[in-house]
Amino acid sequence: MPPLPYAPHVYDPRRIAYAAELAHGVDRFHEPRRDDCPWCGSGRLRTRLRAPDLLQHKPGTFVVDQCRDCRHAFQNPRLTVEGLAFYHRDFDEGEPEGLAERVLAARRSHRRHRAVAHLMRNVGEPESWLDVGTGHAHFPQAAQEVFPYTSFDGLDPTPRVEQARAAGRIEEAHIGHLADPRIADRLRGRYDVVSMFHHLAHAPDPRAELRGALTVLRPGGHLLIEAPDPRCVSALLLGKWWLPYGQPRHLHLMPLRNLRAELESRGCTILVTDRRTPHTPNDLSAAVALALTHVLPAADAPWRKVPPTDLKRLLRAVLAAATSPLVAAAAVADHAPAPLFRRAPFSNAYRIVARRDS
Numbered sequence: 001m002p003p004l005p006y007a008p009h010v011y012d013p014r015r016i017a018y019a020a021e022l023a024h025g026v027d028r029f030h031e032p033r034r035d036d037c038p039w040c041g042s043g044r045l046r047t048r049l050r051a052p053d054l055l056q057h058k059p060g061t062f063v064v065d066q067c068r069d070c071r072h073a074f075q076n077p078r079l080t081v082e083g084l085a086f087y088h089r090d091f092d093e094g095e096p097e098g099l100a101e102r103v104l105a106a107r108r109s110h111r112r113h114r115a116v117a118h119l120m121r122n123v124g125e126p127e128s129w130l131d132v133g134t135g136h137a138h139f140p141q142a143a144q145e146v147f148p149y150t151s152f153d154g155l156d157p158t159p160r161v162e163q164a165r166a167a168g169r170i171e172e173a174h175i176g177h178l179a180d181p182r183i184a185d186r187l188r189g190r191y192d193v194v195s196m197f198h199h200l201a202h203a204p205d206p207r208a209e210l211r212g213a214l215t216v217l218r219p220g221g222h223l224l225i226e227a228p229d230p231r232c233v234s235a236l237l238l239g240k241w242w243l244p245y246g247q248p249r250h251l252h253l254m255p256l257r258n259l260r261a262e263l264e265s266r267g268c269t270i271l272v273t274d275r276r277t278p279h280t281p282n283d284l285s286a287a288v289a290l291a292l293t294h295v296l297p298a299a300d301a302p303w304r305k306v307p308p309t310d311l312k313r314l315l316r317a318v319l320a321a322a323t324s325p326l327v328a329a330a331a332v333a334d335h336a337p338a339p340l341f342r343r344a345p346f347s348n349a350y351r352i353v354a355r356r357d358s
Contacts, residue, residue: 014302029083037067044068051240062247073253113142126192133199137164178212187216234283241287272353279347281338285330
């Protein structure tokens with residue numbers, strides 16, 4: 001049974017705990033700002049956007065810089081380990097609800113996961129598959145229908161992966177990051193396929209994650225990566241309202257050419273690059289939903305100092321109901337041109353399939 005929506009009480013231990021944690025502000029959650037690109041080392045940076053936490057509305061403002069040379073976009077200053085834990089906390093409780101969260105649910109379509117799994121039929125029947133950043137392991141559950149004889153394992157930095165194993169969606173659950181040499185060495189050479197769906201954006205060190213992925217792959221194994229494309233037109237037009245910017249939880253957004261060059265430099269052969277099918281037609285509807293939740297009276301949450309009054313709760317419910325047709329209309333506007341956008345620079349994601357040759 002999913003947890004009930006948050007509601008304050010006279011004595012609320014969660015609100016008290018958050019108040020104590022926020023007593024000294026949120027600046028301590030940030031590392032020092034860096035003056036060079038974490039991908040290529042160039043000092044030619046520009047600020048691409050500044051944004052608050054548009055999904056959970058926790059306090060803080062976050063900056064995304066971009067390298068003028070390699071076009072790598074990254075959070076600067078980056079969150080510390082403590083900061084990441086703070087802003088990830090409560091994010092995955094229960095099922096998504098609310099305007100913006102309903103848009104997020106489209107990314108977890110069972111049919112979409114099956115379609116992605118079908119792509120790997122061209123490389124044969126894998127014996128073992130590791131899904132990195134698996135969360136509740138919805139992808140392995142769908143892929144099992146395509147590859148019924150494949151053993152699916154999951155790795156995630158949160159305990160969700162243990163819940164997924166208990167639910168039978170994966171066979172083995174591993175908590176952590178592939179950037180951790182202890183995990184990569186323990187799983188060395190065990191897998192025929194490693195998949196990463198929108199995972200590298202969350203990784204503090206994407207290169208270390210890629211090294212770990214190649215470590216756990218067998219020679220001749222395949223790496224399947226899907227990532228948001230920071231060079232798409234929607235990202236430029238929508239700015240902070242573009243959902244994949246995902247501040248403060250997304251730390252890196254890599255152009256396709258950077259990721260391709262990195263894999264080739266590590267002895268991989270690129271078999272597939274695809275900007276068409278990974279496109280998720282939700283840029284406009286997500287932007288409208290984020291903007292509405294930003295301007296509507298704030299919902300209650302344990303990190304807010306003062307609970308909203310009954311009048312504000314009622315006003316939010318009425319306005320949310322009144323504006324939901326705007327999100328529905330934006331969704332229609334997203335889907336109508338989707339076949340064209342998939343063939344144009346509006347595609348908001350890309351996919352790579354690479355073979356580890358050495």
